[in-house]
Amino acid sequence: MSRIGVVGAGYVGLTTGACFAHLGHEVVVGDVDADKVRRLAKGEVGVLEEGLPELVREGLSTRRLRFVDGAVAAATDAAFVFVCVPTPRAADGDADLSTVETVVRELAPVLRPGTIVVNKSTMPVGSTTLVARLLRDAGAVPEIGVASNPEFLREGTAVRDFLSPYRVVIGADDPAVAVRVSELYRNVQAPVLVTNPASAEMVKYASNAFLATKVSFVNAVANICEAVNADVREVTLGMGYDPRIGFEFLHPGPGWGGSCFPKDTSALLRTAAAVHEDFSLLDAVVATNTAQRDRIVAKVHEALGGRPAGRRLAAWGLTFKANTNDLRDSPALGVLGRLIADGIEVRAYDPAGGEAAREILPTLDVVADPYDACVDADVLLVLTEWDEFRWLDFTRVAALVTGRAIVDARNLLDPAAMRNLGFTYRGVGR
Numbered sequence: 001m002s003r004i005g006v007v008g009a010g011y012v013g014l015t016t017g018a019c020f021a022h023l024g025h026e027v028v029v030g031d032v033d034a035d036k037v038r039r040l041a042k043g044e045v046g047v048l049e050e051g052l053p054e055l056v057r058e059g060l061s062t063r064r065l066r067f068v069d070g071a072v073a074a075a076t077d078a079a080f081v082f083v084c085v086p087t088p089r090a091a092d093g094d095a096d097l098s099t100v101e102t103v104v105r106e107l108a109p110v111l112r113p114g115t116i117v118v119n120k121s122t123m124p125v126g127s128t129t130l131v132a133r134l135l136r137d138a139g140a141v142p143e144i145g146v147a148s149n150p151e152f153l154r155e156g157t158a159v160r161d162f163l164s165p166y167r168v169v170i171g172a173d174d175p176a177v178a179v180r181v182s183e184l185y186r187n188v189q190a191p192v193l194v195t196n197p198a199s200a201e202m203v204k205y206a207s208n209a210f211l212a213t214k215v216s217f218v219n220a221v222a223n224i225c226e227a228v229n230a231d232v233r234e235v236t237l238g239m240g241y242d243p244r245i246g247f248e249f250l251h252p253g254p255g256w257g258g259s260c261f262p263k264d265t266s267a268l269l270r271t272a273a274a275v276h277e278d279f280s281l282l283d284a285v286v287a288t289n290t291a292q293r294d295r296i297v298a299k300v301h302e303a304l305g306g307r308p309a310g311r312r313l314a315a316w317g318l319t320f321k322a323n324t325n326d327l328r329d330s331p332a333l334g335v336l337g338r339l340i341a342d343g344i345e346v347r348a349y350d351p352a353g354g355e356a357a358r359e360i361l362p363t364l365d366v367v368a369d370p371y372d373a374c375v376d377a378d379v380l381l382v383l384t385e386w387d388e389f390r391w392l393d394f395t396r397v398a399a400l401v402t403g404r405a406i407v408d409a410r411n412l413l414d415p416a417a418m419r420n421l422g423f424t425y426r427g428v429g430r
């Protein structure tokens with residue numbers, strides 16, 4: 001079993017650390033956020049991830065998992081160092097690698113000969129080579145390996161996705177480095193694909209761009225369905241049975257968001273532009289996504305009879321998707337920001353709390369109960385596909401609201417049942 005250092009204790013780093021400890025490795029996770037480190041050392045996990053608190057507590061009790069301040073403390077004496085820090089969108093649309101660069105310069109002097117630095121953060125083509133060069137320039141010993149090992153976990157099912165992934169991709173120029181990284185996954189049942197670094201980096205971007213394309217495609221189809229009296233749910237069912245198409249990512253809604261798709265599509269477009277390749281297909285995917293948010297805003301305006309100012313909206317769901325507490329680039333917040341700017345008062349509920357949404361939308365009223373959100377509302381807007389919304393007491397909702405209009409941006413509710421209760425119902429593509 002190996003001694004692994006993980007830099008960054010976020011969704012990816014914490015999952016990587018806890019899962020590797022579960023697989024028997026000795027793991028030290030370092031983060032710059034001293035408060036987060038202190039809480040994790042007590043077994044307090046701040047992200048909503050099924051099974052993760054249990055794995056963290058298991059790792060702490062077996063002493064195979066420790067939390068420390070900073071990258072250097074995590075990497076000292078490690079045979080592998082996984083870089084799991086943010087790579088957000090820079091002002092020019094590219095991936096901002098400044099945190100990665102800072103971490104690599106910090107690590108360079110403490111890495112022992114034979115250590116392998118593994119890029120798990122999502123980084124554009126050329127980053128494995130860049131990290132190797134930065135290490136050299138910062139005075140690291142020459143015998144350090146560098147590999148790309150992109151992460152494909154989904155928030156909400158991160159532990160399951162890490163321990164039972166569809167595939168493990170390892171990109172390295174040196175086959176011996178790839179073999180050593182692959183051995184860390186020995187107890188993980190998944191195909192292991194070894195590639196050169198550029199291919200591994202492209203697999204991650206191409207995968208996310210493809211998934212974003214599926215969502216934008218189905219949103220465009222849904223909008224046509226509305227005009228031709230087709231029901232997109234029946235259409236996607238009919239499409240999805242074809243295994244070449246599949247059911248996943250064929251759900252229309254307010255558009256894709258989250259911490260990955262927006263920045264990764266943007267970075268891939270920058271890569272395409274840098275090599276003078278036309279990727280207008282992906283440009284259209286992004287434009288379709290922006291337009292989809294406008295469409296949900298327009299549905300609310302329509303439900304309010306075109307008179308938004310001073311009206312009240314109940315919003316269910318703030319996170320970018322269900323089963324996570326992540327609000328980064330959430331389509332829900334994008335839509336609500338527009339509606340608030342139009343003079344609408346919004347009272348919102350999210351099963352994961354969503355209080356942090358006030359940092360993004362200061363006038364948003366976030367309440368702890370879905371029914372509270374509905375009091376005196378003119379319109380009820382469903383923005384995230386939390387399953388619990390299906391099972392709420394809509395007779396009670398009907399008694400609380402002022403206007404009987406529902407905009408269901410996730411097609412979560414039963415239109416017939418809603419109409420029976422006297423609501424006008426607007427879904428997406430149905």
Ligand SMILES: NC(=O)c1ccc[n+]([C@@H]2O[C@H](COP(=O)([O-])OP(=O)(O)OC[C@H]3O[C@@H](n4cnc5c(N)ncnc54)[C@H](O)[C@@H]3O)[C@@H](O)[C@H]2O)c1
Nearest residue numbers: 008009010011012031032033084085086087121122151155
């Ligand atoms: N979240 C996902 O679903 C997901 C999935 C696949 C890949 N990724 C990629 O993984 C990377 C990390 O994403 P995330 O969602 O885990 O981010 P995150 O924001 O949840 O976590 C990043 C962590 O890094 C820490 N950090 C920042 N600077 C640091 C430094 N100098 N030294 C030590 N720690 C530092 C932060 O305090 C934070 O705890 C990104 O490149 C992202 O694109 C994310």
